[in-house]
Amino acid sequence: MSEEAGHPKRWTILGVLVFSLLAVVLDNTILNVAMKTIADPVQGLGATQAELEWAINSYTLVFAGLLFTFGVIGDRTGRKRMLFIGMALFGLASLASAYAQDPMQLILARAAMGIGGAAIMPATLAIISNVFPAKERGKAIGIWAGGVGLAVAIGPITGGFLIEHFWWGSVFLINVPIVLISMILIGTIVPESRDPKPSRLDLVGVLLSIIGLIALTYGIIRAGELATLASAEVLVPTIAGVAVLAAFVWWERRIPNPMFDVRSFGNVRFSTAIGMMGIVFFAMMGGMFFLTFYIQIVRGFSPIEAGALMIPFAAAQLIFAPLSQRVNERFGAKLTASVSLLVVTGILASYATLDLTTNIVLMEVLFFLQGAAMANIMPPATTAIMESLPREKAGVGSAMSNTVRQVAGAMGVAVLGSLLSSTYRGEIAPALAGLPQDVQHAAGESLMATVATGNPALIPPAFDAFLDGMHLTTLVSAGITLLGVLMVLKWMPGKEPAAPKQQETKEPAVV
Numbered sequence: 001m002s003e004e005a006g007h008p009k010r011w012t013i014l015g016v017l018v019f020s021l022l023a024v025v026l027d028n029t030i031l032n033v034a035m036k037t038i039a040d041p042v043q044g045l046g047a048t049q050a051e052l053e054w055a056i057n058s059y060t061l062v063f064a065g066l067l068f069t070f071g072v073i074g075d076r077t078g079r080k081r082m083l084f085i086g087m088a089l090f091g092l093a094s095l096a097s098a099y100a101q102d103p104m105q106l107i108l109a110r111a112a113m114g115i116g117g118a119a120i121m122p123a124t125l126a127i128i129s130n131v132f133p134a135k136e137r138g139k140a141i142g143i144w145a146g147g148v149g150l151a152v153a154i155g156p157i158t159g160g161f162l163i164e165h166f167w168w169g170s171v172f173l174i175n176v177p178i179v180l181i182s183m184i185l186i187g188t189i190v191p192e193s194r195d196p197k198p199s200r201l202d203l204v205g206v207l208l209s210i211i212g213l214i215a216l217t218y219g220i221i222r223a224g225e226l227a228t229l230a231s232a233e234v235l236v237p238t239i240a241g242v243a244v245l246a247a248f249v250w251w252e253r254r255i256p257n258p259m260f261d262v263r264s265f266g267n268v269r270f271s272t273a274i275g276m277m278g279i280v281f282f283a284m285m286g287g288m289f290f291l292t293f294y295i296q297i298v299r300g301f302s303p304i305e306a307g308a309l310m311i312p313f314a315a316a317q318l319i320f321a322p323l324s325q326r327v328n329e330r331f332g333a334k335l336t337a338s339v340s341l342l343v344v345t346g347i348l349a350s351y352a353t354l355d356l357t358t359n360i361v362l363m364e365v366l367f368f369l370q371g372a373a374m375a376n377i378m379p380p381a382t383t384a385i386m387e388s389l390p391r392e393k394a395g396v397g398s399a400m401s402n403t404v405r406q407v408a409g410a411m412g413v414a415v416l417g418s419l420l421s422s423t424y425r426g427e428i429a430p431a432l433a434g435l436p437q438d439v440q441h442a443a444g445e446s447l448m449a450t451v452a453t454g455n456p457a458l459i460p461p462a463f464d465a466f467l468d469g470m471h472l473t474t475l476v477s478a479g480i481t482l483l484g485v486l487m488v489l490k491w492m493p494g495k496e497p498a499a500p501k502q503q504e505t506k507e508p509a510v511v
Contacts, residue, residue, distance in 0.1 A: 007131035018147030025151035030159035062114030065210035071399030086119025091179035098169035125398035138325035146321035156307025216241025279484035285409035286416025316371030423469035
């Protein structure tokens with residue numbers, strides 16, 4: 001296969017890879033719709049807000065912790081093989097999640113799903129980089145991102161339908177047929193590829209990254225649960241996590257074959273794209289977490305209606321992601337990224353105006369604009385990251401991209417979820433003053449817990465407290481993405497000037 005021409009079946013292969021990602025993306029979007037039902041003690045598992053956060057974070061932290069390892073293994077032993085194994089693991093863990101009997105079992109099963117996801121995601125982008133020539137790679141990644149947008153659109157509707165007609169475990173069981181079809185297509189269509197000079201596995205780095213991320217995020221979640229930063233239960237794991245992650249960076253700089261090559265950050269295009277991706281997903285994941293509760297509990301929409309409301313966001317990504325590379329080439333990465341980030345900042349800030357009577361059409365417009373802006377951030381950023389590394393290191397490059405995205409998303413849920421929880425508990429406390437002490441603590445943990453008391457008098461103050469917490473959280477999110485705008489304006493390379501056309505020189509005629 002010629003690197004300039006690409007694989008003859010590359011577009012068919014791209015279709016298989018996009019379909020294979022459906023299960024992974026569907027799972028996360030479906031889970032958002034199902035969170036309210038999973039929290040219900042009768043219809044679901046009676047999960048607390050902290051347990052719901054861990055149902056998300058157990059997946060993302062295991063996913064992020066293993067991405068580098070599986071990226072290196074895929075480059076070494078074969079990306080197709082790693083993709084196939086990842087799909088099998090993901091399908092088995094989905095079955096375990098569907099039949100979990102309590103929140104802890106669900107959290108553990110979700111962590112197992114993270115193992116499968118960590119094998120799947122790097123392999124897909126690595127295979128794209130391998131089968132597509134450089135001139136088509138940006139377009140292919142844009143279509144890949146558009147396929148993800150399609151899954152985002154399908155997920156909430158599918159999840160809402162399943163929740164309303166079946167038990168909550170069906171939202172995980174739906175992954176199984178997708179996994180089986182994907183494994184057949186992967187086995188028959190996707191070619192094998194590997195790095196001819198693979199690096200050695202870095203087991204110490206794997207352990208340090210997993211321990212550090214879990215300790216840090218656990219401390220942040222505990223801060224939200226306890227509504228304080230001064231507790232030893234918060235400070236000890238947080239400080240330990242930071243220390244272990246610092247040791248991880250030191251180790252990676254020291255060894256000759258690191259799984260995370262910190263020298264890559266010397267490339268301005270690479271480091272700015274990584275930073276932009278982290279900032280966007282930190283703010284976005286935290287924001288989407290509270291929107292789920294706003295739509296279903298405060299506004300009272302059913303799961304399937306909540307899923308339908310998110311269609312404009314996903315549709316915008318489906319429409320604009322495949323076109324993002326063309327926009328990026330015309331206006332340059334600096335202008336495209338800064339304007340798109342500024343739009344996201346404005347959208348997040350506008351969520352601070354949402355209340356009990358906000359017009360649904362206005363919300364739909366905001367969701368569409370947010371999706372369109374995101375579509376012009378992620379594909380060019382992903383392309384920049386992948387093209388900054390050698391082609392044979394595609395698995396590692398994909399792992400870097402997805403690790404930052406997943407870790408930032410997990411931290412966004414933890415940090416912004418903690419901020420929302422702390423604000424809510426502080427504002428709802430006066431309304432709970434007349435209740436017994438143990439009831440006060442349980443009912444004040446979250447909006448769902450307050451509503452679950454069945455006391456109609458607590459509903460208005462609970463909604464007010466949640467909205468105040470949501471408004472503060474979204475303004476913080478907007479402030480974070482505004483920092484991303486400043487970062488892009490400062491460091492992102494601008495549009496490269498067109499190469500000057502050389503004038504043709506006519507040779508004198510020979511008589």
